[in-house]
Amino acid sequence: MKARLNYAEVAPKALKAMLELENYVHGSGLERPLYELVKTRASQINGCAYCLDMHTKDARKGGETEQRLYALSAWQETPFYTERERAALAWTEALTLISEEEVSDALYEATRKQFNETEMVALTMAIVAINGWNRLAISFRTPPGSYQPQGH
Numbered sequence: 001m002k003a004r005l006n007y008a009e010v011a012p013k014a015l016k017a018m019l020e021l022e023n024y025v026h027g028s029g030l031e032r033p034l035y036e037l038v039k040t041r042a043s044q045i046n047g048c049a050y051c052l053d054m055h056t057k058d059a060r061k062g063g064e065t066e067q068r069l070y071a072l073s074a075w076q077e078t079p080f081y082t083e084r085e086r087a088a089l090a091w092t093e094a095l096t097l098i099s100e101e102e103v104s105d106a107l108y109e110a111t112r113k114q115f116n117e118t119e120m121v122a123l124t125m126a127i128v129a130i131n132g133w134n135r136l137a138i139s140f141r142t143p144p145g146s147y148q149p150q151g152h
């Protein structure tokens with residue numbers, strides 16, 4: 001796959017805005033392993049090869065197991081995830097696929113049992129961010145495979 005354009009070079013202010021959102025999420029207190037699962041799951045749904053490569057590498061570097069990464073697309077059928085992670089993954093799927101179905105009150109209430117109000121905003125912003133990154137990488141065809149994780 002050949003890249004269409006380098007959005008970071010073409011619009012550095014847009015990249016800076018996206019990085020500010022990312023910085024908010026990183027500083028929000030949301031657990032890094034949970035955030036990596038959210039980013040990976042949204043990227044699976046969106047079919048973003050670049051982001052899947054990046055976030056699975058980051059997750060493994062952060063201590064995530066191969067088993068949990070391999071089973072992530074079938075998380076509902078496995079015992080590998082905590083209730084908090086399950087709530088985050090359900091919320092991720094609903095927001096990533098928001099055009100297909102409304103975000104129900106039942107899902108909101110189930111997620112709120114695991115996340116306080118501040119954490120709900122952080123989780124939602126994390127999902128907004130990864131969906132934005134997915135759309136940038138997919139539409140401009142950022143080639144997968146070159147990403148190397150830095151220190152965690």
